Amino acid sequence: MVSRFLVRDFRCFTKFELDLHPDLTCVVGKNALGKTSLLEALAVLIRLQSPRSNSLQPVIRSGARGLVVDGIVHDCHLQCYYSASRRKLALDAVEQKDPTEYLNVGRVVFFANSDIDLIRGSSEGRRRFLDFFGNQLFRNYREILRSYEKALRSRNAYLKMVPARPKEVAAYTKPLLKFGHQLTALRAFLVERLEPYVVSAFSSISDRGEGFRINYHPGATDDFERALSESAAEERRLRATLVGPHRDDLHFFVQAQPADLFASEGQQRTMAIALKLGQARVLQAEWRQPPLLLVDDVFGELDRDRRHRLLVSLPAECQRVVTTTSISWLDEAPISKLYEITEDKQLGRSLRPID
Numbered sequence: 001m002v003s004r005f006l007v008r009d010f011r012c013f014t015k016f017e018l019d020l021h022p023d024l025t026c027v028v029g030k031n032a033l034g035k036t037s038l039l040e041a042l043a044v045l046i047r048l049q050s051p052r053s054n055s056l057q058p059v060i061r062s063g064a065r066g067l068v069v070d071g072i073v074h075d076c077h078l079q080c081y082y083s084a085s086r087r088k089l090a091l092d093a094v095e096q097k098d099p100t101e102y103l104n105v106g107r108v109v110f111f112a113n114s115d116i117d118l119i120r121g122s123s124e125g126r127r128r129f130l131d132f133f134g135n136q137l138f139r140n141y142r143e144i145l146r147s148y149e150k151a152l153r154s155r156n157a158y159l160k161m162v163p164a165r166p167k168e169v170a171a172y173t174k175p176l177l178k179f180g181h182q183l184t185a186l187r188a189f190l191v192e193r194l195e196p197y198v199v200s201a202f203s204s205i206s207d208r209g210e211g212f213r214i215n216y217h218p219g220a221t222d223d224f225e226r227a228l229s230e231s232a233a234e235e236r237r238l239r240a241t242l243v244g245p246h247r248d249d250l251h252f253f254v255q256a257q258p259a260d261l262f263a264s265e266g267q268q269r270t271m272a273i274a275l276k277l278g279q280a281r282v283l284q285a286e287w288r289q290p291p292l293l294l295v296d297d298v299f300g301e302l303d304r305d306r307r308h309r310l311l312v313s314l315p316a317e318c319q320r321v322v323t324t325t326s327i328s329w330l331d332e333a334p335i336s337k338l339y340e341i342t343e344d345k346q347l348g349r350s351l352r353p354i355d
Helices: 035-047 113-120 123-137 141-159 166-206 224-230 232-238 265-287 304-313
Strands: 002-010 013-019 024-028 066-073 076-083 087-091 108-112 212-217 249-254 292-296 320-324 337-344 348-354
Touching: 002 035, 013 035, 013 348, 035 066, 035 076, 035 108, 035 123, 035 292, 035 320, 108 113, 108 265, 113 123, 113 265, 123 141, 123 166, 123 249, 123 265, 141 166, 166 212, 166 224, 166 265, 166 304, 224 232, 249 265, 265 304
Parallel strands: 024 320, 024 337, 108 292, 292 320
Antiparallel strands: 002 013, 002 066, 066 076, 076 087, 212 249, 337 348
16 A cells, blocks of 8 residues: 655654555554654555644644655555645645545554543544544545534634624524534444444454444434524533534443443453454445554553454455564564664664564
8 A cells, every 4th residue: 555655854753764565564663762653644644634633733843844744655646745834735746736636545544552542531532533534434524524613613702702792603503503414424324334343343352252332422412403502501601512513422332331431451452443443444345445554552552362363353455554662472473574763862763674
């Protein structure tokens, strides 16, 4: 999927280049040397967004004006320059005013240790997961989400004004309802499509016959307009929109019990990994094309049996890029290309291939 990759001024890196193997590439190195940033940059190259941040501004290297990501993906040449004042995209050396064709080239699934927060953390992280997934699954998801967020920001701005501005609030209620209904429908379908794959992946990795299910919990009732009307008095008091897709959540259950309260840490990690494996299977089924799997230091947190079952569960047809702090378990994986990331006081961070 990705054969050549170049990055400039991205997080801790001034510049690096990487050639990836079509099967499995592994990057080994100590903590805090930029292994996660390397995977994040791959995600930005293909999806123009970070799975770790809502904006690209924080990923620009300190002191630099902007970042560059450049690579060959599915035989297409993708290039992106981003700064606070400018964004430039190019597909096969042709500048793209609209990102649609660029984003249609490839898809990504990002596995990380922090994924456990999808199970036990705040709802914001779960909505970010849905949006990162939805943007890759539906062509119109990005536009609908942005339109909803724009209406929400404007509506909240008028709710905060003193004296009250009911006419302006009502004006932005219409697009909020329109795009809110569309966003809820897409997320509901997304979860419905995702759940059987996630349940299957959880069963394969856990190997204990534990029941697991996912519930999509919308941030408003089926009658969104009525829910807004009923919350109007509380909105005026708190000066914010209280119901809608910006309050959506996912609820997870193991053995019919809430996973955030009753599941062990091992079960929660397995659920988080199963979510990402399910995402990979859905993207592959929908687009007839395997996504790139970016696996950030996940294996070290699993016992040998779960690690082996995860390795077996990773779709073999997907290109995989894995980071780790230790190579002690690498004999379990058929590594095709291995790099080490190191830091020198004079030369800075560098990547070198290991035979």
